[in-house]
Amino acid sequence: MPPRDASELASRLAQRAEAVCRRYLSNGRRQGRYWLVGDARNAPARSMFVRLKGSDSGKGAAGKWTDAATGEHGDLLDVIRESLGLVDFKEVFDEARSFLSMPLTTNEPKDRQEQAGPAAGGSTEAARRLVSISQPIPGTLVETYLRGRAITALHETGSLRFHPRCYYRPGHGPTETWPAMIATVTDLEGKLSGAHRTWFDPGGFSEAHLGRAPVDTPRRAMGELLGHAVRFGCCRDVMAAGEGIETMLSQRTVLPAMPAMAALSAARLSAILFPDTLRRLYIARDNDPAGHGAMTTLIERTSAAGIEAMVLTPRLGDFNEDLRLLGTEALRAILRVQIAPQDVERFMKVAA
Numbered sequence: 001m002p003p004r005d006a007s008e009l010a011s012r013l014a015q016r017a018e019a020v021c022r023r024y025l026s027n028g029r030r031q032g033r034y035w036l037v038g039d040a041r042n043a044p045a046r047s048m049f050v051r052l053k054g055s056d057s058g059k060g061a062a063g064k065w066t067d068a069a070t071g072e073h074g075d076l077l078d079v080i081r082e083s084l085g086l087v088d089f090k091e092v093f094d095e096a097r098s099f100l101s102m103p104l105t106t107n108e109p110k111d112r113q114e115q116a117g118p119a120a121g122g123s124t125e126a127a128r129r130l131v132s133i134s135q136p137i138p139g140t141l142v143e144t145y146l147r148g149r150a151i152t153a154l155h156e157t158g159s160l161r162f163h164p165r166c167y168y169r170p171g172h173g174p175t176e177t178w179p180a181m182i183a184t185v186t187d188l189e190g191k192l193s194g195a196h197r198t199w200f201d202p203g204g205f206s207e208a209h210l211g212r213a214p215v216d217t218p219r220r221a222m223g224e225l226l227g228h229a230v231r232f233g234c235c236r237d238v239m240a241a242g243e244g245i246e247t248m249l250s251q252r253t254v255l256p257a258m259p260a261m262a263a264l265s266a267a268r269l270s271a272i273l274f275p276d277t278l279r280r281l282y283i284a285r286d287n288d289p290a291g292h293g294a295m296t297t298l299i300e301r302t303s304a305a306g307i308e309a310m311v312l313t314p315r316l317g318d319f320n321e322d323l324r325l326l327g328t329e330a331l332r333a334i335l336r337v338q339i340a341p342q343d344v345e346r347f348m349k350v351a352a
Helices: 006-014 017-024 076-084 089-099 110-115 119-132 141-148 245-254 289-304 319-326 328-336 341-347
Strands: 029-031 034-037 048-051 065-067 160-168 176-186 192-199 219-223 230-232 238-242 260-262 280-284 308-312
Touching (some): 006 017, 006 076, 017 034, 017 048, 119 160, 119 192, 141 176, 160 192, 176 230, 238 245, 245 280, 245 319, 245 328, 280 289
Parallel strands (some): 280 308
Antiparallel strands (some): 034 048, 048 065, 176 192, 192 219, 230 260
């Protein structure tokens, strides 16, 4: 019979603990009754130990692990989730059942799937852990990537971080690792609610792929995202909002003092939450149907909230295309005529 809940599935994995470790913690090795590895994400070191033999439950149970460096601990379901970079618990559940040669959960009753664990909480925690093990961007491939896209406004970019070997799981095939930009998604109070990953090609930047890794989906988000955003600067009464990180950083090249937020998609842009202090919102739309739809929805929402909305429209597909292909001075001219006169002096960088 298939396991009824997560604890039963973890117990079955524990019966094959060494086989689990050899597959998902391949950078480790067995030493006596333990499997030693760097961490649950399969880093090559020896601070984490997994008990391979032990009781069925309680203290000393097989399959339990502890990371001596961080104090983290868990079971083999956590190992599968962390080593593969999975977000939804159903994905973890299905991966574990696949390992155990069990049927997938697609047709299981909804209430049984819900017993496995809350996906939202797990995904936010996964985002928090990813951000915590990444590093500041100065001197990293993040800087190289952004400068390759003509972005020089790197002030107030503490929301961006770098991970040299971030897990990427393709639709088919084994999990890969690529260097990645990790963007912290936060709520209005600055609390982390998710993360966004952009995987890079370590071979360098080219116009063909704009520096992104040659994978099917080089950008993915995780966590609780709706209403939240990647933020640059502290909003008071005026701010700009758009879809992409690169779009908003391009705008800040010529509007460096204007706070900005990247919602990461058109759908999420239309649902952003407004700070209580906001009085004017610049909507940095993309020149496509999705961008038009987000703009329309945002204008309706800002009007209802008593917030003035002003639309910023690129000449090409988005503001990063304008910056890369037309240049800084052209972008300055494009934006200058679209923002309120009082905001030109307040926010726009004067040409040297």
